[in-house]
Amino acid sequence: MLKPRLKVWLHQFRNIHSSCSMSGLKKLFDSKIQQAKSERNDTFQNWAEFENRGFRKPEYMTCWLIEQYGNPNKVLKRDTINVGYGKVNSIDARASQLRQAVTRPNEILVKVHAASLNPIDVKMCQGYGHNLLNFRRNTVFGTINKFTNLGHENEFPLVLGRDFSGTVLDVGSGVFDIVPGDEVFGAQDIHRTGTLADYVCVDLQSVSHKPRTLSHVEAASVPYVALTTLSALSGFLKVAEGKRVLLLGGSGGIGTFAIQYLKAKGSYVGVTCNKTASKLCMSLGADQCFDYTSPDYEKLLLEEPRFDFVFDIVGAQSPDWARHFLQTDGSYSSLVHPILENTDNMGIVLGLSASLGSYMKSCLLNRGNKFSWSYFQVDRIGLLEVAKMIDNGLINPVVQKVFDYDNVPAAFDLVSSGKCKGKVVINVSGSPEATTKDSAETIIHL
Incomplete structure (x- = not known):
């Protein structure tokens, strides 16, 4: 039996057809299409979470992206794209990579107020790590692409940027402690769409409530360097109090954070930097600075008591070099390692195999000391800890x-120069919210 509404429509069609009015038929079709769209969009969720509370799902956004690797000045371009709320075929990687919409229970859509740049963003723009990172972006088709040379268009367009701070617009059904309107900060996983955009969709593990004492611009400078530091120090933090740590490269984004974090944990912190950066490092709490440009640099280090941990932030040295300055059971960790470079040059399988061989060789040659390669990892618990330390005045x-x-x-030019003291930040939204802080009276320290 036909539904009553369908019967009415058929009756209307018959009347129009009998009168041979094509304009009337088109008018009816248009009215029914508009009615269907209105019924589809007028859901309780849209009304409750967005229309009535002042939040709207975005249709379009601007972003800074690349469509080929190269010098940032030549390949970076600003574009406006549809965020893609409709269904996207899993094979259409171009559309799905740029899609900024909550489609999974643990996802959060953020209106970006500020984002910061890291050296990895410059290197990714130039193609660093493209084989392994593109494989992770295209898990289903990655293996086929690498062996058949098909589908490389899935790599682009690529939006750069890791850090962000902004306001939540939408959350998945599995997110309970963050709601639309909350101010959050975080760092996007390295193989996902970047944060140099009006909006970014991130996993819950990549985000936490923003420190109340910071503006969005300030907060955006923290997450990537913080989580990279926490990852590198993960095996050391339980015994950090009273231990001696040497940071190789202390004036950059990671170094300036690591100095403050380790001092808050009770460690003695020595830093290598040039003479012009020593004042900054000392102001952040470093106990001693060593000018690596001095000809007596290594001699001065040897005169010091041995260190418990050497954190090589800039890839300045090697495990063989570090063991001369380490305690017998000391640890050396480097952020610069050959995994991404090897997979770029040799392919994924051979590159990973060569990297594993290099790692095992370094471990065997430096028995007695702990050796590790460090890298960024998403860590929501770590972000929560860092936010609390910032609000308690332990880290600036x-x-x-x-x-x-x-x-x-x-901004890419400045980061590329290698002369940054701290972080470079992009004011994405340009709104007053990006640079204002909460008043001290509204901040409650738990």
């Missing part, structure tokens, strides 16, 4: 310069 962000959203290429 170090921002060298803030750029407007229109000047992203200039």
